[in-house]
Amino acid sequence: MSLLLLTPYRRLGWRRAIAFCAAAMAVAAAPEVWWSYLVRHFFAYARLESLFELGNQEMPGHNAAVQMNFAIAHPILMAKVILITLWADGKMITADLIGIFGWGQLRLPAWLYVFAVSTGLAILLCVVVNLSRDDFARLALVSLIAAGLLAVLMAGFIPWTPVGYRRVLLDRGRYLLPVLAILAFGSPPLKRLGDVLSGALLPALTLALFLVSCFWTVRVVTIYYFSSSNLLGRNIRDIYYDAPSQSCPASLESDEKGWFSMVETGRTTAYKQNYRVILNRDDGTILGESDPALIGGNGSRWRLHTWNVYINRFAKAHLWFATGKSACHFADTEFQPFRVPPV
Numbered sequence: 001m002s003l004l005l006l007t008p009y010r011r012l013g014w015r016r017a018i019a020f021c022a023a024a025m026a027v028a029a030a031p032e033v034w035w036s037y038l039v040r041h042f043f044a045y046a047r048l049e050s051l052f053e054l055g056n057q058e059m060p061g062h063n064a065a066v067q068m069n070f071a072i073a074h075p076i077l078m079a080k081v082i083l084i085t086l087w088a089d090g091k092m093i094t095a096d097l098i099g100i101f102g103w104g105q106l107r108l109p110a111w112l113y114v115f116a117v118s119t120g121l122a123i124l125l126c127v128v129v130n131l132s133r134d135d136f137a138r139l140a141l142v143s144l145i146a147a148g149l150l151a152v153l154m155a156g157f158i159p160w161t162p163v164g165y166r167r168v169l170l171d172r173g174r175y176l177l178p179v180l181a182i183l184a185f186g187s188p189p190l191k192r193l194g195d196v197l198s199g200a201l202l203p204a205l206t207l208a209l210f211l212v213s214c215f216w217t218v219r220v221v222t223i224y225y226f227s228s229s230n231l232l233g234r235n236i237r238d239i240y241y242d243a244p245s246q247s248c249p250a251s252l253e254s255d256e257k258g259w260f261s262m263v264e265t266g267r268t269t270a271y272k273q274n275y276r277v278i279l280n281r282d283d284g285t286i287l288g289e290s291d292p293a294l295i296g297g298n299g300s301r302w303r304l305h306t307w308n309v310y311i312n313r314f315a316k317a318h319l320w321f322a323t324g325k326s327a328c329h330f331a332d333t334e335f336q337p338f339r340v341p342p343v
Helices: 003-008 014-038 040-045 050-059 064-073 073-090 090-098 109-126 135-149 152-160 178-186 196-225
Strands: 250-257 261-268 275-281 285-287 301-307 315-323 326-335
Touching: 073 301, 109 178, 109 196, 109 315, 135 178, 135 275, 250 301, 250 315, 250 326, 261 275, 275 301
Parallel strands: none
Antiparallel strands: 250 261, 261 301, 275 285, 275 315, 285 301, 315 326
């Protein structure tokens, strides 16, 4: 990333640009060296081979040492694997680049992803139409650095992907966030965006994306981590009476479990009613309640989040569809224990 500081070489001169770049590298390297010093005892007692063996035991079919040898010995095939991953998982990578919270569990409302992608493409169009020949040298340097960032996918390829697999598994778009900063260095100077289209549209699009993203991101994350439901901790039998489960108008579509929480998503055919979906444990204690903000508004889809209150054992949980004073049971799920990493 510090190589980006070489881009204003025409204004600063090569000597100042290189000095600025070297200073930035030194500042970035200092905390890395300090962190390496703090964790030196861990690496002194845990050899790389033992870490590989531990990963192979926990994930059958994985072999980090073999994957690392493949990445080093076959760079062309490795590049092909990365391209296949970008083609096959482009939507997932883009969604994660915009924002997926929790342990890859909680997505933002679908319309927000469409809005972010559309606005980003419109901003890119405003930049492209104002490019000139003088910008191509800077774009070449920026493109070279951006291409180097694709090596981040190799970090996901080595420990997580089974041997012989044709694409990277568990890739995360958030690792590519620095690409957005790099693209800013490749854009023409703002003083050249003086025509009516770019001069008015570009600031408006940027401000709209900033405001909408801030509002909805903060709203969703607040509800995700700090639920305002007044039903939590109460007993469902004290609030609702049982309705027949055979005609319950709700269904469970996805059950996303993480180390510390889980997110349930589903559909209902009674979306015109004022409904809520409730999760409770065996004794009736309510653990979670659906919130329209998590899914993007009231409609035929619902979503709820709850914390994993059983960290050391399996436990059943039950989903109820509630309207008025009645609730019907329509699905079951379970909490799963998670292994605490060794200290």
